[in-house]
Each structure stands twice: as C-alpha cells, then as structure tokens.
Amino acid sequence: MGHTSIHYLFFNKITSMVQFCKLVIFISSALSSYGRLNPNKFPDDFLFGIASASYQIEGAWNLSGKGENIWDRYTHTHPELILNRTNGDIACNSYHRYEEDVALIKKLGVQFYRFSLSWTRILPIGFSSKINPDGIRYYNNLINLLMKNDIIPIITIFHWDTPQHLEELGGFTNALMANWFEDYARVVFENFGDRVKVWITFNEPKEICLKGYGGDEKAPGYNLSGTADYICAHNLMKAHARAYHLYDKQFRSKQNGQISIVMDTFWMEPATNLTWDKKAAERRLAFIFGWYAHPVYSSNGDYPDVMKKYVARRSKREGFKRSRLPNFTKEEVNYIKGTYDFLGLNHYSTVLTKNVLFEPIFGKPSVEKDSMTVTEYDPSWPNSKASWLKVVPWGFTKLLVWLKNAYGNVPIYITENGFADDGEIDDKDRINYHKLYLSALLDAMHKYKVNVKAYTIWSFMDDFEWRDGYMTRFGLYHVDFNDPGRNRTPKASAEYYRKVIAARKIDGID
Ligand SMILES: *[C@@H]1O[C@H](CO)[C@@H](O)[C@H](O)[C@H]1NC(C)=O
Ligand SMILES: *[C@@H]1O[C@H](CO)[C@@H](O)[C@H](O)[C@H]1NC(C)=O
Ligand SMILES: *[C@@H]1O[C@H](CO)[C@@H](O)[C@H](O)[C@H]1NC(C)=O
Ligand SMILES: *[C@@H]1O[C@H](CO)[C@@H](O)[C@H](O)[C@H]1NC(C)=O
Ligand SMILES: *[C@@H]1O[C@H](CO)[C@@H](O)[C@H](O)[C@H]1NC(C)=O
Numbered sequence: 001m002g003h004t005s006i007h008y009l010f011f012n013k014i015t016s017m018v019q020f021c022k023l024v025i026f027i028s029s030a031l032s033s034y035g036r037l038n039p040n041k042f043p044d045d046f047l048f049g050i051a052s053a054s055y056q057i058e059g060a061w062n063l064s065g066k067g068e069n070i071w072d073r074y075t076h077t078h079p080e081l082i083l084n085r086t087n088g089d090i091a092c093n094s095y096h097r098y099e100e101d102v103a104l105i106k107k108l109g110v111q112f113y114r115f116s117l118s119w120t121r122i123l124p125i126g127f128s129s130k131i132n133p134d135g136i137r138y139y140n141n142l143i144n145l146l147m148k149n150d151i152i153p154i155i156t157i158f159h160w161d162t163p164q165h166l167e168e169l170g171g172f173t174n175a176l177m178a179n180w181f182e183d184y185a186r187v188v189f190e191n192f193g194d195r196v197k198v199w200i201t202f203n204e205p206k207e208i209c210l211k212g213y214g215g216d217e218k219a220p221g222y223n224l225s226g227t228a229d230y231i232c233a234h235n236l237m238k239a240h241a242r243a244y245h246l247y248d249k250q251f252r253s254k255q256n257g258q259i260s261i262v263m264d265t266f267w268m269e270p271a272t273n274l275t276w277d278k279k280a281a282e283r284r285l286a287f288i289f290g291w292y293a294h295p296v297y298s299s300n301g302d303y304p305d306v307m308k309k310y311v312a313r314r315s316k317r318e319g320f321k322r323s324r325l326p327n328f329t330k331e332e333v334n335y336i337k338g339t340y341d342f343l344g345l346n347h348y349s350t351v352l353t354k355n356v357l358f359e360p361i362f363g364k365p366s367v368e369k370d371s372m373t374v375t376e377y378d379p380s381w382p383n384s385k386a387s388w389l390k391v392v393p394w395g396f397t398k399l400l401v402w403l404k405n406a407y408g409n410v411p412i413y414i415t416e417n418g419f420a421d422d423g424e425i426d427d428k429d430r431i432n433y434h435k436l437y438l439s440a441l442l443d444a445m446h447k448y449k450v451n452v453k454a455y456t457i458w459s460f461m462d463d464f465e466w467r468d469g470y471m472t473r474f475g476l477y478h479v480d481f482n483d484p485g486r487n488r489t490p491k492a493s494a495e496y497y498r499k500v501i502a503a504r505k506i507d508g509i510d
Helices: 002-035 070-077 094-108 133-148 177-192 205-214 228-255 275-297 305-317 330-336 367-371 393-407 428-446 492-503
Strands: 047-051 112-116 152-158 198-203 258-264 267-270 343-346 350-355 373-376 412-416 452-458 477-479 488-490
Touching (some): 047 492, 094 133, 094 492, 112 198, 112 452, 205 258, 205 275, 228 275, 228 330, 267 393, 275 330, 275 350, 275 373, 305 367, 350 393, 393 428, 428 452, 428 492
Parallel strands (some): 047 452, 112 152, 152 198, 198 258, 267 350
Antiparallel strands (some): 350 373
C-alpha cells in the first residue's frame, strides 16, 4: 500500500471534491436561474397566441371538394418515410371539430390563434379557376367563431401543403409559381380580408426549400441539394413579394391589415472563441437565415454578400459555368426589398457552429458545403424528445439582439416556440422550457430593447409532426389518436400558459 495508497486516496478525494463542487454549482445555478426569472411584465399591448397548421390538424383530406396536396401524396406513396407509417388523412379531425377547438383556445385566454389555410381545400387543383365553396365556408365559419370569442385570427396562407397539380408542374422550381401564389392570395384576401388583419405569406421557407427540394426529409422530397433548394428559395421570395405588393396596392387601403413572412432559425453560437469560428457562426446565419431575411429586411436587399461569394466560388471549382445561387436582377432586388410589416420568427433552439477549413470538391453540392460550416450540440444542454431541440434559452436572447442589430428596430412577432415530448399530461418539462424561453424573451425586450410584439406557442394541440408522425408531441392539449373522436385533454402547460397570459409575467405566478 504505502505511497500509492496515499496518492490514490488523495486523488480520490480531489475527484470527489471536484464532483461535489460541480454538484453545488449545478444546484446553485439551477436555483439562481430559477430565481433569475425576469421580473418584468409584458407590455399591455403585447399579444399572446398559439399556432397550428392545416395539414397537421384538419384531416378530411379527401372530403368536401378538397384537392390532393403534396403531403397527401408523399405520405400515401412513401409511408415508409413516416414514423409508424402514419399520415394526416384524419389528423386531429379539426375540420369537423373546429367548434370544440375554438372553445379550448378560448379557455387559454390567448389574444390570437395562428392557423393556416389549406390551398387545395380552397382551390382543389391550385389554380384560381375553380374555387371550392365548402373550403371558403369552412374558413369563414372558423374565422367568424374566433371573432365572436374575441380571438384574433392570424392566417398563414401557405404552410407547406402545395397543390399536387402545381407540384407536377415543378412546384417552387417553376418561376410561374409566383403567378399561381398571387392568384391564390387574391382569393383569400377577397374572401377573408374584411375580418383578417394579420397575414403571413409563407411559413419557414428554409424547411420548404432546404428539406423539401434540397433534401428528401419533407415533401416533395426532390433531394437535389445545392441546386433545387436555391431555385426554390429564389422563386418563393418572388412569390412572397408578389402577394405583399398585391395586398399593399389593392387591399390595404380598404382592409387595413399587415402582411409579412415567417422564417425559422436556430441561434448559431460559435463553438470556440477563435475568430474563424465566430466568423463561421455569422456566415451560417447568413446562409440559413439571411438567405430569406436579407432580400426582405436588409437595407440593400438581395442575398447576403458572403453567401453570393461562397456559392459562386465553390460552383466554379465544381465546374459550373455560373453560380448555383441564381441572381436577382436590380428590379427584383428592389421589388422584394421592404416587403414586410413585421418580422415573423420561429425559434426553438441553438447549435454550436464550427468553421470548415477544407471542403473537398466531391459528391453532391449542398448549401452546407457551400457555407463551409458544420454544427454540433453541447452535450450538457438539456434534451427534448426531438433530437434537434435542446433547451438553450440564452440563445433566444442572443438571436433577438442579433436581429435588432442586423435589421433595425423592426417589430418582431415570435410566431412559434415550443417543446417536444412524448405527450405527458403533467408536462413539467414543457412548462420549464416556456418559463426559461419567456424569461429570455423578457431579457431581450427589457435589457436590450428589442421590439418584440407577440409570442406564439407551437402548438395548440398534439398533431401530425411530418416525418415524426404522431410520436413527437408539442401540444398544450393532448390528443388521443387511438380514439376515433380524437379526444382532447388539457395538459398542465395549458393551465400554466393561461396563468402567464392573465398575469402578463412569468415571475412568481406558481
Ligand atoms: C377518403 O380517404 C379514405 C382513406 O383515408 C378512404 O377510405 C375513403 O374511401 C376516401 N373517400 C373518398 C370520398 O374518396
Ligand atoms: C411507433 O414507432 C415507435 C418507434 O419506432 C414505436 O416505439 C412505437 O411502438 C410505434 N407505435 C405504434 C402505435 O405502432
Ligand atoms: C437522397 O440523396 C442521398 C444522397 O445524397 C441518398 O442517401 C438518399 O437515399 C436519397 N433519398 C432518396 C429518397 O432517394
Ligand atoms: C469565449 O469568451 C467568453 C468571454 O471571455 C467566455 O465567457 C466564453 O465562455 C468563451 N466561449 C468559449 C466557447 O470558450
Ligand atoms: C450574376 O451577376 C454577376 C454580375 O452582376 C455575374 O458575374 C454572374 O455571372 C451572374 N450569375 C448568374 C448565375 O447569372
């Protein structure tokens, strides 16, 4: 024994001391992060709401004149791509249960409900040549019932469910999509714009273009990375601007509403303090968020310079005659620039970003390769049921401050923020997530004077979460998908959100 044993004991003691200190630090930081909940209130004109999307909740996929969309086609022809081979044929059956749904929304005390229109429920083949009266009637009933209950309808015109007929014409790879979208937008402004005062053209173009055209993870699943994604975004931004200008010129004076786009992003935290990783984090934000935000919100318009430079350079090395990132003409830049009344942000989590020093010219091109960045997670960040969703509330504050610095004092509406679990009724982890993220939001508003006007929880109720089927749950209401009636049950988080909204603060309400 002798020496070794003394050394052993000594080191053992140090190790356990270190562990003890770590435990003390953990407990005190947990306590102080609880104690540090921002004590401020949300201003009186701040709005709270909840969100959903047509394909994820409505069901009635082939009833009352609705036409087929790309998610109907994708789930029916490739059931193997969806967890448990499920689909949105019935979903929450909200098409038939919307009256009960409005009553449940009312109970939360929210000021608004953000939902989306199913394009093919209104225009079965996508073109405005044939309008489905049952589709118009359904949304009229829903809007009227919301208004009767003092709930503001906020409408997303497009939340991923492209008409199948238009997809067969190329979907967002066809530049004519801007015409078709404008025609559809005109129908919805004409029919609902007397009552609807907040419009969102597109939900999350990044997911549509990067995953649906660049990848195979979302419908239509082109899987043509580095080309179809850039073309999709190019046409989508033009379609957004067309709907904005249509509203601005022909509807705004009578209807007095607002119209903008909703974009999603993680906060990109540099993985180290090395300059190249800090630059990589900025560059990744430019590629993933600036790609859509810069043409609309920056004073120069157009794609971010760093993105144009990196894609052009790599395209050339790959042997392309021109950049895979299409060019906007000067007229197009000016046409798209400033097409907003607010900035809609969907935010859930944060990633660590690292610089890539050398990216060999090999295999398929991709947006990520073009960006010369990669991401990873800090293993200490708390998890959710979704592998991409870690609980990192300070990233929310940093992103909001970054937005203010990048795009000025634009009013920001948080149009989605939420937590994924298995569907527990006593959903303590969801309550904790919202407590921390709302505190981070108050920090941004009070300490850094970021102009945030609204906050939305995703989601109103458990729903069809795309490739995750019904296994990943975000709802404030639990839905029993084994029950033909799709019975809804409030979770603990529904009561928590009700209290937050009533008190207009998070500190000291439970
Ligand atoms: C609608 O789709 C369901 C499957 O979800 C099918 O059983 C039913 O026959 C279809 N109804 C019509 C009217 O096509
Ligand atoms: C759905 O899929 C998950 C993961 O593969 C599995 O654990 C679960 O049992 C399945 N549920 C049903 C109802 O088949
Ligand atoms: C998409 O492309 C990747 C390779 O880039 C391939 O591994 C994957 O199987 C493709 N997906 C489909 C559905 O073909
Ligand atoms: C970077 O530096 C700051 C300030 O010194 C420090 O708080 C932070 O932990 C550092 N980050 C990393 C990833 O090392
Ligand atoms: C875009 O325009 C620049 C000059 O304005 C030109 O050098 C480049 O080749 C153009 N790229 C494409 C894809 O047309």
